[in-house]
Amino acid sequence: MSVSSAHQPRIAVVGGGIGGLAAAAFLGRVGLRTTVFEQAPELGEVGAGLVASPNLVRLLRRLGAMGRLLERAVPLDVGWEFRRWEDGRVLSAENLSESCERRYGERTYTTHRADLLSVVQSAVPDGSVRLGMRCLRVEIGDDRAVLTFADGSRVAADVVIGADGVHSSVRSAVIGRSPAAFSGLCAFRALVPAERAPAFALRRAQTLWIGPDHHLVHYPISAGKSVNLVAFAPAGPEAIESWSATATTADFLAEFEGWDPRLRELIRASGTPGRWALLDRPPLERWSRGPVTLLGDAAHPMFPFFAQGAAQSVEDAAVLARCLAADLADPSRALRRYESIRGERTARIQAVSHQRAHINHLADGPEQQARDASLRGSDPLVANGWIYGYDAELAESEASR
Ligand SMILES: Cc1cc2nc3c(=O)[nH]c(=O)nc-3n(C[C@H](O)[C@H](O)[C@H](O)COP(=O)(O)OP(=O)(O)OC[C@H]3O[C@@H](n4cnc5c(N)ncnc54)[C@H](O)[C@@H]3O)c2cc1C
Numbered sequence: 020m021s022v023s024s025a026h027q028p029r030i031a032v033v034g035g036g037i038g039g040l041a042a043a044a045f046l047g048r049v050g051l052r053t054t055v056f057e058q059a060p061e062l063g064e065v066g067a068g069l070v071a072s073p074n075l076v077r078l079l080r081r082l083g084a085m086g087r088l089l090e091r092a093v094p095l096d097v098g099w100e101f102r103r104w105e106d107g108r109v110l111s112a113e114n115l116s117e118s119c120e121r122r123y124g125e126r127t128y129t130t131h132r133a134d135l136l137s138v139v140q141s142a143v144p145d146g147s148v149r150l151g152m153r154c155l156r157v158e159i160g161d162d163r164a165v166l167t168f169a170d171g172s173r174v175a176a177d178v179v180i181g182a183d184g185v186h187s188s189v190r191s192a193v194i195g196r197s198p199a200a201f202s203g204l205c206a207f208r209a210l211v212p213a214e215r216a217p218a219f220a221l222r223r224a225q226t227l228w229i230g231p232d233h234h235l236v237h238y239p240i241s242a243g244k245s246v247n248l249v250a251f252a253p254a255g256p257e258a259i260e261s262w263s264a265t266a267t268t269a270d271f272l273a274e275f276e277g278w279d280p281r282l283r284e285l286i287r288a289s290g291t292p293g294r295w296a297l298l299d300r301p302p303l304e305r306w307s308r309g310p311v312t313l314l315g316d317a318a319h320p321m322f323p324f325f326a327q328g329a330a331q332s333v334e335d336a337a338v339l340a341r342c343l344a345a346d347l348a349d350p351s352r353a354l355r356r357y358e359s360i361r362g363e364r365t366a367r368i369q370a371v372s373h374q375r376a377h378i379n380h381l382a383d384g385p386e387q388q389a390r391d392a393s394l395r396g397s398d399p400l401v402a403n404g405w406i407y408g409y410d411a412e413l414a415e416s417e418a419s420r
Pocket of ligand 1: 071155314329
Protein backbone atom coordinates (compact mmCIF):
# COMPACT_ATOMS: atom_id res chain seq x y z
CA MET A 20 0.00 0.00 0.00
CA SER A 21 1.36 3.42 -0.86
CA VAL A 22 -0.23 6.84 -1.28
CA SER A 23 0.60 9.42 -3.96
CA SER A 24 1.42 12.93 -2.74
CA ALA A 25 -1.70 14.33 -4.46
CA HIS A 26 -3.84 12.37 -1.99
CA GLN A 27 -1.93 13.13 1.20
CA PRO A 28 -4.34 14.08 4.00
CA ARG A 29 -3.03 16.23 6.84
CA ILE A 30 -2.65 13.74 9.71
CA ALA A 31 -1.94 14.97 13.24
CA VAL A 32 -1.00 12.60 16.06
CA VAL A 33 -1.28 14.05 19.58
CA GLY A 34 1.27 12.33 21.86
CA GLY A 35 4.71 10.94 21.10
CA GLY A 36 4.72 7.90 23.40
CA ILE A 37 5.08 4.36 22.12
CA GLY A 38 1.59 4.41 20.56
CA GLY A 39 1.90 7.82 18.88
CA LEU A 40 5.31 7.07 17.40
CA ALA A 41 4.09 3.67 16.24
CA ALA A 42 1.23 5.44 14.45
CA ALA A 43 3.69 7.72 12.64
CA ALA A 44 5.88 4.74 11.76
CA PHE A 45 3.06 2.58 10.38
CA LEU A 46 1.47 5.50 8.56
CA GLY A 47 4.87 6.28 7.05
CA ARG A 48 5.11 2.67 5.95
CA VAL A 49 1.91 3.02 3.88
CA GLY A 50 3.16 6.31 2.44
CA LEU A 51 1.17 8.68 4.65
CA ARG A 52 2.92 11.70 6.15
CA THR A 53 2.17 12.55 9.76
CA THR A 54 2.98 15.23 12.30
CA VAL A 55 3.32 14.05 15.90
CA PHE A 56 2.74 16.75 18.51
CA GLU A 57 4.39 15.84 21.82
CA GLN A 58 4.05 18.02 24.91
CA ALA A 59 7.45 17.15 26.40
CA PRO A 60 10.57 19.07 25.33
CA GLU A 61 12.11 15.78 24.24
CA LEU A 62 11.01 12.24 23.55
CA GLY A 63 11.57 9.95 26.49
CA GLU A 64 10.14 7.33 28.77
CA VAL A 65 10.33 6.70 32.48
CA GLY A 66 12.92 4.30 33.85
CA ALA A 67 10.96 1.08 33.90
CA GLY A 68 10.63 -2.13 31.93
CA LEU A 69 8.18 -3.70 29.54
CA VAL A 70 7.56 -7.20 28.28
CA ALA A 71 7.44 -7.31 24.47
CA SER A 72 5.31 -10.32 23.53
CA PRO A 73 5.26 -11.94 20.05
CA ASN A 74 2.21 -9.96 18.88
CA LEU A 75 4.24 -6.77 19.44
CA VAL A 76 7.55 -8.14 18.20
CA ARG A 77 6.15 -9.26 14.84
CA LEU A 78 5.03 -5.67 14.21
CA LEU A 79 8.43 -4.26 15.19
CA ARG A 80 9.97 -6.66 12.69
CA ARG A 81 7.68 -5.32 9.95
CA LEU A 82 8.89 -1.82 10.81
CA GLY A 83 12.43 -3.01 10.14
CA ALA A 84 13.31 -2.30 13.77
CA MET A 85 14.46 -5.74 14.94
CA GLY A 86 18.18 -4.94 14.75
CA ARG A 87 17.60 -2.00 17.05
CA LEU A 88 15.47 -4.07 19.45
CA LEU A 89 18.05 -6.84 19.71
CA GLU A 90 20.79 -4.40 20.72
CA ARG A 91 19.42 -4.15 24.28
CA ALA A 92 16.31 -6.30 24.70
CA VAL A 93 16.61 -9.50 26.70
CA PRO A 94 15.14 -12.66 25.08
CA LEU A 95 13.24 -14.53 27.78
CA ASP A 96 13.81 -18.22 28.43
CA VAL A 97 11.04 -18.40 31.03
CA GLY A 98 7.79 -16.42 31.10
CA TRP A 99 4.98 -16.06 33.65
CA GLU A 100 6.94 -17.91 36.31
CA PHE A 101 4.39 -17.74 39.14
CA ARG A 102 5.85 -18.22 42.62
CA ARG A 103 4.17 -18.56 45.98
CA TRP A 104 4.68 -15.51 48.18
CA GLU A 105 6.04 -17.05 51.38
CA ASP A 106 8.50 -19.64 50.08
CA GLY A 107 8.97 -18.94 46.38
CA ARG A 108 7.59 -22.32 45.33
CA VAL A 109 7.10 -22.32 41.54
CA LEU A 110 3.41 -22.74 40.73
CA SER A 111 3.80 -22.68 36.94
CA ALA A 112 6.12 -21.37 34.23
CA GLU A 113 6.30 -21.08 30.46
CA ASN A 114 9.27 -22.54 28.66
CA LEU A 115 9.80 -19.71 26.19
CA SER A 116 13.19 -20.66 24.83
CA GLU A 117 11.86 -23.80 23.19
CA SER A 118 8.25 -23.09 22.42
CA CYS A 119 7.55 -19.41 21.89
CA GLU A 120 9.19 -18.91 18.52
CA ARG A 121 8.06 -22.29 17.24
CA ARG A 122 4.47 -21.54 18.19
CA TYR A 123 4.22 -17.83 17.38
CA GLY A 124 7.10 -17.11 15.02
CA GLU A 125 8.74 -14.64 17.45
CA ARG A 126 10.34 -14.73 20.87
CA THR A 127 9.28 -12.75 23.93
CA TYR A 128 11.68 -10.03 25.12
CA THR A 129 11.97 -7.66 28.02
CA THR A 130 13.10 -4.13 27.41
CA HIS A 131 13.59 -0.77 29.07
CA ARG A 132 10.72 1.51 28.06
CA ALA A 133 13.13 4.13 26.73
CA ASP A 134 14.80 1.46 24.57
CA LEU A 135 11.46 0.38 23.12
CA LEU A 136 10.56 4.00 22.43
CA SER A 137 13.80 4.49 20.53
CA VAL A 138 13.22 1.23 18.61
CA VAL A 139 9.86 2.54 17.41
CA GLN A 140 11.29 6.02 16.83
CA SER A 141 13.92 4.54 14.51
CA ALA A 142 11.08 3.68 12.10
CA VAL A 143 9.46 7.15 12.17
CA PRO A 144 10.17 9.27 9.07
CA ASP A 145 12.54 12.17 9.79
CA GLY A 146 10.94 15.49 10.62
CA SER A 147 7.63 13.99 11.79
CA VAL A 148 7.81 15.03 15.45
CA ARG A 149 7.20 18.48 16.93
CA LEU A 150 8.24 18.75 20.57
CA GLY A 151 7.00 21.13 23.29
CA MET A 152 3.50 21.11 21.74
CA ARG A 153 0.89 20.57 24.42
CA CYS A 154 -2.55 20.15 22.93
CA LEU A 155 -5.24 21.91 24.96
CA ARG A 156 -8.30 21.65 22.78
CA VAL A 157 -9.67 19.81 19.77
CA GLU A 158 -12.56 21.25 17.77
CA ILE A 159 -14.15 18.53 15.69
CA GLY A 160 -15.86 19.35 12.38
CA ASP A 161 -17.39 16.99 9.82
CA ASP A 162 -14.28 16.51 7.75
CA ARG A 163 -11.51 18.25 9.64
CA ALA A 164 -10.47 19.17 13.17
CA VAL A 165 -8.55 22.06 14.67
CA LEU A 166 -6.02 21.59 17.47
CA THR A 167 -5.13 24.41 19.85
CA PHE A 168 -1.80 24.23 21.65
CA ALA A 169 -0.55 25.76 24.89
CA ASP A 170 1.63 28.25 22.96
CA GLY A 171 -1.53 29.63 21.32
CA SER A 172 -0.89 28.08 17.91
CA ARG A 173 -3.66 26.32 16.02
CA VAL A 174 -3.30 23.50 13.51
CA ALA A 175 -5.99 22.17 11.17
CA ALA A 176 -5.90 18.52 10.18
CA ASP A 177 -7.97 16.12 8.06
CA VAL A 178 -7.36 13.32 10.56
CA VAL A 179 -6.46 13.58 14.26
CA ILE A 180 -5.19 10.61 16.26
CA GLY A 181 -5.26 11.03 20.03
CA ALA A 182 -2.35 9.00 21.40
CA ASP A 183 -2.02 11.16 24.48
CA GLY A 184 -2.29 8.54 27.18
CA VAL A 185 -4.64 7.81 30.04
CA HIS A 186 -5.50 11.49 30.68
CA SER A 187 -6.06 12.15 26.98
CA SER A 188 -7.40 15.57 26.10
CA VAL A 189 -8.41 14.27 22.67
CA ARG A 190 -10.54 11.63 24.39
CA SER A 191 -12.44 14.39 26.20
CA ALA A 192 -13.21 15.99 22.83
CA VAL A 193 -14.37 12.68 21.34
CA ILE A 194 -16.51 11.24 24.13
CA GLY A 195 -16.83 14.08 26.66
CA ARG A 196 -14.92 14.68 29.84
CA SER A 197 -14.61 11.52 31.95
CA PRO A 198 -11.82 11.46 34.51
CA ALA A 199 -10.23 8.05 35.02
CA ALA A 200 -11.32 6.30 38.20
CA PHE A 201 -8.86 5.35 40.90
CA SER A 202 -8.53 1.55 41.11
CA GLY A 203 -7.56 1.28 44.78
CA LEU A 204 -4.24 -0.25 43.75
CA CYS A 205 -0.84 1.32 43.55
CA ALA A 206 2.35 0.21 41.85
CA PHE A 207 5.91 0.44 43.12
CA ARG A 208 8.64 0.36 40.54
CA ALA A 209 12.39 0.23 40.89
CA LEU A 210 15.49 -0.74 38.93
CA VAL A 211 18.26 -2.80 40.48
CA PRO A 212 21.74 -2.64 38.93
CA ALA A 213 22.81 -6.16 37.90
CA GLU A 214 25.87 -6.08 40.17
CA ARG A 215 23.62 -5.61 43.21
CA ALA A 216 20.89 -8.05 42.20
CA PRO A 217 20.68 -11.59 43.59
CA ALA A 218 21.48 -14.26 40.98
CA PHE A 219 17.92 -15.59 40.74
CA ALA A 220 16.74 -12.18 39.49
CA LEU A 221 19.30 -12.14 36.67
CA ARG A 222 17.87 -15.23 34.98
CA ARG A 223 16.20 -14.50 31.66
CA ALA A 224 12.84 -15.01 33.32
CA GLN A 225 9.69 -12.97 33.95
CA THR A 226 8.94 -13.91 37.55
CA LEU A 227 5.75 -13.11 39.45
CA TRP A 228 5.49 -13.59 43.20
CA ILE A 229 1.82 -13.71 44.10
CA GLY A 230 0.28 -13.47 47.56
CA PRO A 231 -2.41 -11.83 49.69
CA ASP A 232 -3.37 -8.38 48.28
CA HIS A 233 0.00 -8.01 46.55
CA HIS A 234 2.18 -9.28 43.75
CA LEU A 235 5.63 -8.44 42.51
CA VAL A 236 7.11 -8.94 39.04
CA HIS A 237 10.78 -8.84 38.06
CA TYR A 238 12.87 -9.45 34.97
CA PRO A 239 16.22 -8.30 33.57
CA ILE A 240 16.31 -5.46 31.01
CA SER A 241 18.92 -3.24 29.28
CA ALA A 242 21.02 -6.12 27.90
CA GLY A 243 20.98 -7.66 31.39
CA LYS A 244 22.52 -4.59 33.04
CA SER A 245 19.59 -4.07 35.38
CA VAL A 246 16.56 -5.79 36.84
CA ASN A 247 13.13 -4.20 36.54
CA LEU A 248 10.95 -4.51 39.61
CA VAL A 249 7.27 -3.67 39.66
CA ALA A 250 4.95 -4.49 42.51
CA PHE A 251 1.25 -3.95 43.16
CA ALA A 252 -0.34 -3.25 46.52
CA PRO A 253 -3.43 -1.62 48.05
CA ALA A 254 -2.97 2.11 47.59
CA GLY A 255 -3.81 3.56 50.96
CA PRO A 256 -5.17 7.09 51.13
CA GLU A 257 -2.57 8.86 48.96
CA ALA A 258 -3.51 8.14 45.36
CA ILE A 259 -1.02 9.99 43.22
CA GLU A 260 -1.15 9.04 39.56
CA SER A 261 2.32 10.05 38.53
CA TRP A 262 5.26 8.11 37.25
CA SER A 263 7.58 10.30 39.27
CA ALA A 264 5.94 10.03 42.69
CA THR A 265 8.49 8.41 44.95
CA ALA A 266 8.29 6.25 48.05
CA THR A 267 11.03 4.83 50.27
CA THR A 268 12.58 1.38 50.29
CA ALA A 269 11.14 1.02 53.79
CA ASP A 270 7.59 1.67 52.44
CA PHE A 271 8.22 -0.88 49.69
CA LEU A 272 9.59 -3.48 52.12
CA ALA A 273 6.71 -2.93 54.54
CA GLU A 274 4.27 -4.06 51.85
CA PHE A 275 6.12 -7.39 51.59
CA GLU A 276 6.53 -8.11 55.30
CA GLY A 277 6.71 -11.88 55.86
CA TRP A 278 7.35 -12.71 52.18
CA ASP A 279 10.22 -14.95 51.02
CA PRO A 280 13.52 -13.46 52.28
CA ARG A 281 14.99 -13.68 48.75
CA LEU A 282 12.33 -11.31 47.51
CA ARG A 283 12.97 -8.89 50.36
CA GLU A 284 16.67 -9.00 49.56
CA LEU A 285 15.86 -7.98 45.99
CA ILE A 286 13.71 -5.05 47.19
CA ARG A 287 16.49 -3.96 49.56
CA ALA A 288 18.95 -3.89 46.64
CA SER A 289 16.83 -1.38 44.71
CA GLY A 290 17.23 2.38 44.84
CA THR A 291 14.45 4.83 45.72
CA PRO A 292 11.28 3.29 44.30
CA GLY A 293 8.62 5.14 42.32
CA ARG A 294 5.07 4.78 43.52
CA TRP A 295 1.90 5.70 41.73
CA ALA A 296 -1.79 4.88 41.68
CA LEU A 297 -3.28 2.62 39.03
CA LEU A 298 -6.19 4.16 37.21
CA ASP A 299 -9.14 2.44 35.72
CA ARG A 300 -11.50 3.01 32.82
CA PRO A 301 -14.12 0.62 31.47
CA PRO A 302 -14.01 -0.26 27.74
CA LEU A 303 -15.59 2.25 25.34
CA GLU A 304 -18.11 1.21 22.71
CA ARG A 305 -16.89 3.96 20.36
CA TRP A 306 -13.73 6.04 20.37
CA SER A 307 -13.90 7.92 17.07
CA ARG A 308 -15.91 10.99 16.13
CA GLY A 309 -15.78 12.29 12.57
CA PRO A 310 -12.13 12.67 11.55
CA VAL A 311 -10.81 12.16 15.11
CA THR A 312 -9.91 8.89 16.78
CA LEU A 313 -7.97 7.51 19.74
CA LEU A 314 -5.21 4.96 20.12
CA GLY A 315 -3.41 3.15 22.93
CA ASP A 316 -4.05 4.19 26.53
CA ALA A 317 -6.16 7.13 25.36
CA ALA A 318 -8.67 4.63 23.98
CA HIS A 319 -8.32 1.59 26.24
CA PRO A 320 -6.04 1.92 29.27
CA MET A 321 -5.60 -1.43 30.95
CA PHE A 322 -4.20 -2.83 34.16
CA PRO A 323 -0.66 -4.00 33.39
CA PHE A 324 -1.30 -7.59 34.53
CA PHE A 325 -1.15 -9.11 31.04
CA ALA A 326 1.74 -6.82 30.01
CA GLN A 327 -0.20 -5.75 26.92
CA GLY A 328 -0.78 -1.96 27.02
CA ALA A 329 2.11 -0.95 24.78
CA ALA A 330 1.59 -3.98 22.55
CA GLN A 331 -2.05 -3.00 22.03
CA SER A 332 -1.11 0.57 21.17
CA VAL A 333 1.27 -0.70 18.46
CA GLU A 334 -1.38 -3.11 17.15
CA ASP A 335 -3.80 -0.15 16.99
CA ALA A 336 -1.23 1.80 15.00
CA ALA A 337 -0.73 -1.01 12.47
CA VAL A 338 -4.46 -1.45 11.89
CA LEU A 339 -5.19 2.27 11.78
CA ALA A 340 -2.55 2.89 9.12
CA ARG A 341 -3.95 0.18 6.87
CA CYS A 342 -7.55 1.30 7.33
CA LEU A 343 -6.67 4.88 6.42
CA ALA A 344 -4.57 3.94 3.43
CA ALA A 345 -7.37 1.72 2.14
CA ASP A 346 -10.06 4.42 2.34
CA LEU A 347 -8.55 7.86 1.86
CA ALA A 348 -11.69 9.05 0.13
CA ASP A 349 -13.53 8.93 3.46
CA PRO A 350 -11.20 9.13 6.49
CA SER A 351 -14.09 9.17 8.98
CA ARG A 352 -15.33 5.88 7.58
CA ALA A 353 -11.78 4.50 7.73
CA LEU A 354 -11.55 5.47 11.42
CA ARG A 355 -14.84 3.76 12.21
CA ARG A 356 -13.56 0.64 10.52
CA TYR A 357 -10.33 0.80 12.53
CA GLU A 358 -12.29 1.13 15.75
CA SER A 359 -14.57 -1.77 14.87
CA ILE A 360 -11.60 -4.04 14.14
CA ARG A 361 -9.87 -3.11 17.40
CA GLY A 362 -12.75 -2.70 19.86
CA GLU A 363 -13.53 -6.29 20.76
CA ARG A 364 -9.94 -7.41 21.19
CA THR A 365 -8.85 -4.47 23.33
CA ALA A 366 -11.99 -4.70 25.50
CA ARG A 367 -11.29 -8.38 26.08
CA ILE A 368 -7.71 -7.69 27.13
CA GLN A 369 -8.91 -4.88 29.41
CA ALA A 370 -11.34 -7.34 31.01
CA VAL A 371 -8.89 -10.20 31.55
CA SER A 372 -6.27 -7.79 32.87
CA HIS A 373 -8.81 -6.49 35.33
CA GLN A 374 -9.74 -9.98 36.57
CA ARG A 375 -6.10 -10.78 37.13
CA ALA A 376 -5.88 -8.31 40.03
CA HIS A 377 -8.30 -10.46 42.03
CA ILE A 378 -6.67 -13.75 40.96
CA ASN A 379 -3.11 -12.65 41.73
CA HIS A 380 -4.03 -11.20 45.12
CA LEU A 381 -6.01 -14.01 46.76
CA ALA A 382 -5.47 -14.61 50.46
CA ASP A 383 -4.48 -18.14 51.40
CA GLY A 384 -7.54 -20.40 51.50
CA PRO A 385 -9.68 -22.59 49.26
CA GLU A 386 -9.89 -20.07 46.39
CA GLN A 387 -6.09 -19.63 46.40
CA GLN A 388 -5.61 -23.41 46.46
CA ALA A 389 -7.93 -23.80 43.47
CA ARG A 390 -6.02 -21.05 41.66
CA ASP A 391 -2.66 -22.69 42.34
CA ALA A 392 -3.97 -26.05 41.13
CA SER A 393 -5.24 -24.46 37.93
CA LEU A 394 -1.90 -22.64 37.42
CA ARG A 395 -0.11 -25.99 37.73
CA GLY A 396 -2.41 -27.52 35.13
CA SER A 397 -2.19 -24.77 32.50
CA ASP A 398 0.44 -23.40 30.15
CA PRO A 399 -0.01 -19.62 29.71
CA LEU A 400 1.88 -19.80 26.43
CA VAL A 401 -0.98 -21.89 25.05
CA ALA A 402 -3.79 -20.27 27.05
CA ASN A 403 -2.74 -16.79 25.88
CA GLY A 404 -2.44 -17.89 22.26
CA TRP A 405 -5.28 -15.54 21.30
CA ILE A 406 -3.07 -12.66 22.46
CA TYR A 407 0.34 -13.75 21.18
CA GLY A 408 -0.75 -15.37 17.92
CA TYR A 409 -2.69 -12.31 16.74
CA ASP A 410 -1.37 -10.60 13.64
CA ALA A 411 -2.84 -7.08 13.60
CA GLU A 412 -2.20 -6.51 9.90
CA LEU A 413 -3.72 -9.85 8.98
CA ALA A 414 -6.75 -9.01 11.13
CA GLU A 415 -7.21 -5.83 9.09
CA SER A 416 -6.98 -7.60 5.77
CA GLU A 417 -9.36 -10.33 6.92
CA ALA A 418 -11.98 -7.91 8.28
CA SER A 419 -14.73 -7.36 5.76
CA ARG A 420 -14.62 -4.01 4.02
C1 LIG B 1 3.37 -0.74 35.79
C2 LIG B 1 3.11 -0.88 34.35
C3 LIG B 1 3.70 -1.93 33.65
C4 LIG B 1 3.43 -2.11 32.29
N1 LIG B 1 4.00 -3.16 31.64
C5 LIG B 1 3.72 -3.35 30.32
C6 LIG B 1 4.32 -4.45 29.61
O1 LIG B 1 5.06 -5.26 30.18
N2 LIG B 1 4.03 -4.60 28.28
C7 LIG B 1 3.19 -3.73 27.61
O2 LIG B 1 2.94 -3.91 26.40
N3 LIG B 1 2.63 -2.68 28.27
C8 LIG B 1 2.87 -2.46 29.59
N4 LIG B 1 2.32 -1.41 30.24
C9 LIG B 1 1.41 -0.51 29.53
C10 LIG B 1 2.10 0.55 28.71
O3 LIG B 1 3.05 1.21 29.49
C11 LIG B 1 1.11 1.56 28.18
O4 LIG B 1 -0.06 0.92 27.76
C12 LIG B 1 1.72 2.30 27.01
O5 LIG B 1 2.84 3.02 27.42
C13 LIG B 1 0.69 3.26 26.39
O6 LIG B 1 1.30 3.99 25.38
P1 LIG B 1 0.58 5.27 24.79
O7 LIG B 1 1.49 5.77 23.72
O8 LIG B 1 -0.83 4.96 24.46
O9 LIG B 1 0.49 6.31 26.00
P2 LIG B 1 1.68 7.03 26.85
O10 LIG B 1 2.87 6.15 26.97
O11 LIG B 1 1.02 7.51 28.08
O12 LIG B 1 2.10 8.25 25.93
C14 LIG B 1 1.31 9.41 25.84
C15 LIG B 1 2.17 10.54 25.28
O13 LIG B 1 1.33 11.65 25.03
C16 LIG B 1 1.94 12.82 25.56
N5 LIG B 1 0.84 13.74 25.88
C17 LIG B 1 -0.07 13.63 26.89
N6 LIG B 1 -0.93 14.65 26.84
C18 LIG B 1 -0.56 15.43 25.79
C19 LIG B 1 -1.08 16.64 25.25
N7 LIG B 1 -2.16 17.24 25.79
N8 LIG B 1 -0.48 17.19 24.16
C20 LIG B 1 0.61 16.56 23.60
N9 LIG B 1 1.16 15.44 24.09
C21 LIG B 1 0.57 14.87 25.17
C22 LIG B 1 2.71 12.33 26.77
O14 LIG B 1 3.74 13.24 27.13
C23 LIG B 1 3.25 10.99 26.27
O15 LIG B 1 4.46 11.15 25.58
C24 LIG B 1 2.58 -1.20 31.60
C25 LIG B 1 2.01 -0.12 32.29
C26 LIG B 1 2.26 0.04 33.65
C27 LIG B 1 1.62 1.19 34.38
